[in-house]
Amino acid sequence: MxxxxxxxxxxxxxxxxxxxxxxxxxxxxxxxxxxxxxxxxxxxxxxxxxxxxxxxxxxxxxxxxxxxxxxxxxxxxxxxxxxxxxxxxxxxxxxxxxxxxxxxxxxxALRTAAASSVSIKHLAREDAKVLGMIGAGHQATFQLRAALEQRSFEKVVGWNYHPEMLPNIEKVAAEAGLPFEAAQLDRLGQEADVVISITSAFAPSLMADHVSPGTHIACMGTDTKGKQELDAALLPRATVFTDEVAQSVSIGEAQHAVAQGLIAQSDVQQIGAVINGTHPGRTSAEEITLFDGTGVGxxxxxxxxxxxxxxxxxxxxxxxxx
Structure with missing residues (x-):
């Protein structure tokens, strides 16, 4: 061994x-x-x-x-x-x-960051310029470094439940030569072309009316029954992808929208199908795409x-x- x-x-x-x-x-x-x-x-x-x-x-x-x-x-x-x-x-x-x-x-930390990075590669708009970060803990720094390699971002905006932790991700942005701004969630959602949410919350922070058309969202923190980072009303506005459909609807972010009847399990697609070319992925610049990264074995x-x-x-x- x-x-x-x-x-x-x-x-x-x-x-x-x-x-x-x-x-x-x-x-x-x-x-x-x-x-x-x-x-x-x-x-x-x-x-x-x-x-x-x-x-x-x-x-x-x-x-x-x-x-x-x-x-x-x-x-x-x-x-x-x-x-x-x-x-x-x-x-x-x-x-x-x-x-x-x-x-x-x-x-x-590396595999979780890689998953959101894969979703950005395959689902975010090519012209994405502003990256929004919800969460500023240990894993957020890995998420940010990986995401910055996928598009030519020009600015990072961030929000955290504990604002005193925002320097963690500000430092990573500075290392990449990018400006960083702390922002309230409504402004973050309006400005960001890509949003990564990486918290351990049991209540939503990013609401449906915060998000602009064309945004790609990688929701990476919800991996347990009851956890929630996004307003359930956001999911019917988006094309929803995930790593594992069964996990997404039971312990992932989609659990809440499915339980409320806002979407069906059949509305959630595997991101692997986009990678394989059997699903087109993003089909317009106005489409909101959402990756529910539940974390699979x-x-x-x-x-x-x-x-x-x-x-x-x-x-x-x-x-x-x-």
């Missing part, structure tokens, strides 16, 4: 490699060459933590495994640790033996398998008898 410790991930996995892995697995899912297992995600009644398992099997890539972990909201304050904690386990699909254990914290497995290969090539992987 191989171990790739968390400390080594930053030297192995690049944003480009994460993008390629996630884009490829989304395409495989739409082609039915890969599938996710049902998600287990529960509040454990201790430290306000959410804990669960995401897994799947990529038949084409022969990648089998799961990610175990979740969200501990008190970690940063109490232990100086990031709030998201996870580990990826890969198994040999021929025998069921464990192949590798991989640190999943940085990989989770296959994303984690794809980036973990890629990082294990790199670790072996560079002699970094630790081999143990298990």
């Amino acid at each position: 191989l171990i790739v410790p968390e400390r080594e991930i930053g030297n192995l996995m690049t944003r480009a490699a994460a993008f390629d892995a996630v884009e490829g697995v989304f395409a495989a899912m739409a082609s039915k060459n890969a599938y996710n297992f049902p998600v287990v995600r529960e509040a454990i009644g201790y430290e306000d933590a959410l804990y669960g398992f995401k897994g799947g099997f990529d038949r084409a890539g022969k990648t089998l495994g799961l990610k175990a972990g979740g969200y501990w909201p008190n970690n940063l304050e109490k232990f100086d640790l990031i709030n998201h904690q996870s580990t990826v386990f890969l198994f040999d699909p021929d025998t069921g033996r464990v192949k590798a254990i991989v640190g999943g914290n940085l990989l989770t 296959l994303q984690d497995l794809a980036v973990a398998a890629s990082v294990v290969d790199l670790a072996v090539q560079q002699g970094i992987a630790i081999e143990v008898d298990f």
Whole structure:
């Protein structure tokens, strides 16, 4: 069995490699060459933590495994640790033996950012100039860096529940040579050509009347029953895409619009179909497109398998008898 410790991930996995892995697995899912297992995600009644398992099997890539972990909201304050904690386990699909254990914290941030970046590549207008960020926590910085690589953005506008955290994303914008402005949500929605929402909220912040025609929205924080970042009334105004339809309508952003009868499950499309060319994606400059990034196990497995290969090539992987 191989171990790739968390400390080594930053030297192995690049944003480009994460993008390629996630884009490829989304395409495989739409082609039915890969599938996710049902998600287990529960509040454990201790430290306000959410804990669960995401897994799947990529038949084409022969990648089998799961990610175990979740969200501990008190970690940063109490232990100086990031709030998201996870580990990826890969198994040999021929025998069921464990192949590798991989640190999943940085990989989770990279694969989540890659997913929204994939959606921007395939769904945002080519002339998008203003990027709006809702959320300014640890993962927002990864989201912003990845998004800036997909279009020639000229400005970043941002909003956060805790405004004192906005310098986190202002610094990333400055590194890219772009101006940053804090904005209220109505102005952010009106100005932004692309909006990324990455919060852990259980109530909507971006409302339907905030969003201008032609906007692309990547909603990346809703991955649990009850969570919500967007006004449910926004979804019927948009063409809705997701990583996994079953997750989108049960634990993703679409859960609320479906429950209220505003859209049907059949209105939610896999982004992999756009990547494969079996769905046209955006069809006009006025169309609002929305990507509901619920986070699927296959994303984690794809980036973990890629990082294990790199670790072996560079002699970094630790081999143990298990």
